[in-house]
Amino acid sequence: MATLMWISHSERPLKVDELRYALGVEIGSPDLDGDNVPSIGTLLTCCQGLVTVDKEGSTVRLIHFTLQEYLRAHPQPFGRAHSVMAETCLSYLNSRQVKVLSTNPSPDLRGAPFLEYSSLYWGIHAKRELSDCAKQLALKLFDDYDNHISTEILLKAGKSRFFRLNFNKPSLFSGLHCASFFGIVGIVDGLVTAEDCDINQTDCTGSAPLTWAAFNGHEGVVKILLGLDDVKLDRPDINGRTPLLCAAENGHEGVVEMLLGRGDVNPDRPDISGRTPLLRAVENGHEGVLKILLGWGGISPDKRGIYGRTLLWSAAFYGQEGVVKILLGQDNVNPDSLDINGRTPLWGAAENGHERVVKILLRRDDVNPDKPDISGRTPLWGAAENGHEGVVKLLLGRDDVNPDKPDDNGDTPLLCAAENGHEGVVKTLLGQGDVSPDRWCIYGRTPLSSAAYYGHEGVVKILLGRDDINPNKPDINGRTPLRGAAKNGHEGVLKLLLGRDDINPDKPDDNGDTPLLCASENGHEGVVKILLGRDDVNPGKPDISGQTPLWRAASRGHEGVVKILLRRDDVNPNKPDSSGKTPLWCAAKNRHEGVMKILFGRDGVNPDKLDNYDRTLLLWATARGRDGVNMLPGRNDVSPGDTNEYDHTRLWWAAENGHEGVVKMLLGQEDANPDEPDSDGRTPL
Numbered sequence: 001m002a003t004l005m006w007i008s009h010s011e012r013p014l015k016v017d018e019l020r021y022a023l024g025v026e027i028g029s030p031d032l033d034g035d036n037v038p039s040i041g042t043l044l045t046c047c048q049g050l051v052t053v054d055k056e057g058s059t060v061r062l063i064h065f066t067l068q069e070y071l072r073a074h075p076q077p078f079g080r081a082h083s084v085m086a087e088t089c090l091s092y093l094n095s096r097q098v099k100v101l102s103t104n105p106s107p108d109l110r111g112a113p114f115l116e117y118s119s120l121y122w123g124i125h126a127k128r129e130l131s132d133c134a135k136q137l138a139l140k141l142f143d144d145y146d147n148h149i150s151t152e153i154l155l156k157a158g159k160s161r162f163f164r165l166n167f168n169k170p171s172l173f174s175g176l177h178c179a180s181f182f183g184i185v186g187i188v189d190g191l192v193t194a195e196d197c198d199i200n201q202t203d204c205t206g207s208a209p210l211t212w213a214a215f216n217g218h219e220g221v222v223k224i225l226l227g228l229d230d231v232k233l234d235r236p237d238i239n240g241r242t243p244l245l246c247a248a249e250n251g252h253e254g255v256v257e258m259l260l261g262r263g264d265v266n267p268d269r270p271d272i273s274g275r276t277p278l279l280r281a282v283e284n285g286h287e288g289v290l291k292i293l294l295g296w297g298g299i300s301p302d303k304r305g306i307y308g309r310t311l312l313w314s315a316a317f318y319g320q321e322g323v324v325k326i327l328l329g330q331d332n333v334n335p336d337s338l339d340i341n342g343r344t345p346l347w348g349a350a351e352n353g354h355e356r357v358v359k360i361l362l363r364r365d366d367v368n369p370d371k372p373d374i375s376g377r378t379p380l381w382g383a384a385e386n387g388h389e390g391v392v393k394l395l396l397g398r399d400d401v402n403p404d405k406p407d408d409n410g411d412t413p414l415l416c417a418a419e420n421g422h423e424g425v426v427k428t429l430l431g432q433g434d435v436s437p438d439r440w441c442i443y444g445r446t447p448l449s450s451a452a453y454y455g456h457e458g459v460v461k462i463l464l465g466r467d468d469i470n471p472n473k474p475d476i477n478g479r480t481p482l483r484g485a486a487k488n489g490h491e492g493v494l495k496l497l498l499g500r501d502d503i504n505p506d507k508p509d510d511n512g513d514t515p516l517l518c519a520s521e522n523g524h525e526g527v528v529k530i531l532l533g534r535d536d537v538n539p540g541k542p543d544i545s546g547q548t549p550l551w552r553a554a555s556r557g558h559e560g561v562v563k564i565l566l567r568r569d570d571v572n573p574n575k576p577d578s579s580g581k582t583p584l585w586c587a588a589k590n591r592h593e594g595v596m597k598i599l600f601g602r603d604g605v606n607p608d609k610l611d612n613y614d615r616t617l618l619l620w621a622t623a624r625g626r627d628g629v630n631m632l633p634g635r636n637d638v639s640p641g642d643t644n645e646y647d648h649t650r651l652w653w654a655a656e657n658g659h660e661g662v663v664k665m666l667l668g669q670e671d672a673n674p675d676e677p678d679s680d681g682r683t684p685l
């Protein structure tokens with residue numbers, strides 16, 4: 001029966017160990033006896049198949065939801081279930097074993113599986129049924145509640161609201177704070193009469209007991225606190241939120257009316273983010289609170305808040321349809337007001353895909369459906385960018401909306417939809433006769449080039465189905481859609497583009513970068529293989545700096561691409577760039593030893609080739625102390641006694657630059673002469 005009571009009346013599904021330890025608690029005992037904790041097998045056997053363990057969540061549940069509903073509706077077999085559960089949780093929190101955890105700066109909570117549930121839910125059970133025993137246990141817990149570990153657990157559970165908690169300092173969270181948080185009238189009533197009770201004390205979040213009661217909508221506790229002469233009604237927490245703002249934010253109409261009934265409350269006081277109680281109610285769609293605050297007077301329904309946004313703007317942005325209707329029914333509300341970015345309420349609703357709000361606003365004659373913001377972006381642009389197909393259709397149903405209107409950068413709604421892969425919006429826009437599918441923006445990007453660059457195959461397929469699309473159209477830097485797909489490794493898009501007869505797969509941009517060169521540089525082996533399968537792709541074509549696909553792949557250490565390219569007979573493994581550096585040189589410079597080994601395995605690779613400064617790779621590596629090039633002296637085609645035009649030997653360079661490891665290595669070679677001078681007579685020593 002105890003098992004059925006806990007499972008049917010708990011505030012959330014209980015984990016196996018939570019249930020076991022709950023049943024092992026002896027109410028009122030100062031110690032937890034491990035021998036009292038039953039096994040899960042025992043509990044399942046006792047319950048005659050009515051209880052099962054959900055293996056996926058490791059929680060215990062009743063065999064069918066109808067049994068859960070029945071036991072909730074008929075709690076008589078369990079007596080005062082919530083009182084017993086509150087007493088059990090409080091006994092657990094008051095136990096010596098849990099109090100020891102409270103004094104440990106880094107407690108191990110694995111041995112206290114019932115701690116979280118007890119900390120978060122004892123007050124909810126107590127509020128529902130408060131027994132004298134539970135009240136006494138709660139007061140005992142409050143004796144040192146500020147330092148109790150359950151305080152930290154409770155406050156952390158609400159950290160999304162209080163973002164500046166510092167648990168290295170005292171929480172200052174008293175018993176009155178806790179009782180107000182849970183709304184336990186019977187305990188609050190007793191605590192406020194104590195001589196040493198400070199009803200305005202703030203905790204580590206800056207919240208007084210009234211703030212917690214208002215935030216959670218506990219009207220009974222609020223009534224008690226408001227009945228005290230010295231209560232501070234308008235005290236803000238660390239986020240600047242007053243009790244009124246907390247109540248308005250969470251839609252607690254009764255608490256809002258109670259607080260406004262006191263003349264010393266500022267109904268328009270903002271928090272540190274500039275949001276007032278009215279704005280918080282609007283953002284969260286609390287229509288009842290909105291009506292109460294507007295009816296209070298003194299607050300303009302068209303008042304501008306943060307970023308120059310009106311209440312209507314915020315309601316439209318968050319899709320609060322009912323609030324929008326209320327505000328549009330107010331006098332002196334401008335339905336087309338602009339925020340600091342020049343965006344209207346319609347813009348905000350369209351951007352976030354709130355179709356119902358868009359419909360309401362479009363019915364107004366005083367709303368401009370095509371009004372651009374300060375960047376030239378219209379509501380249609382915002383809806384298209386975010387893929388809100390329904391809003392796009394609503395806006396395109398208007399004769400006064402330009403479906404191809406660009407922003408200040410030349411980006412059209414179609415380009416934005418294509419760039420973000422919104423296939424439905426692309427189809428809808430292309431269905432408009434006056435939309436150009438191949439229009440440039442100021443950077444020369446087209447819808448096709450944007451979709452290809454980001455790998456949106458579906459959009460690419462749609463656009464390529466158009467006769468008025470140029471699949472080779474470059475941007476202002478000469479970059480084609482194929483180059484963008486190759487650069488980012490989008491094999492599917494690449495295949496779609498190469499399936500066209502009018503595609504040039506080897507077209508370079510203004511820097512001479514071909515699709516193959518870009519794919520090689522970024523290590524996209526699949527793309528490299530696809531391109532090399534074409535007869536019209538030159539695998540050794542350099543850019544304007546003389547860098548070939550092999551050069552780029554070797555420089556970046558892409559071993560797989562290097563292997564693929566070296567299988568080709570028409571790839572020159574020694575071809576240098578304009579500075580005379582070969583692929584091997586670049587691999588050595590960037591310490592890509594795997595690539596070096598691959599290149600050494602290729603016949604015809606010359607490790608002794610001079611760059612434009614008459615330096616061999618071995619000489620350059622020695623000057624920079626590159627121990628990783630030790631493999632070079634073992635080759636027959638390397639001259640270990642190399643010198644440059646000033647007769648600087650390898651040993652000279654290593655000594656000059658202080659590379660001790662290389663000096664030791666060179667001195668171990670037979671041909672090393674530590675007394676060989678350069679052209680100025682200077683020896684390594």
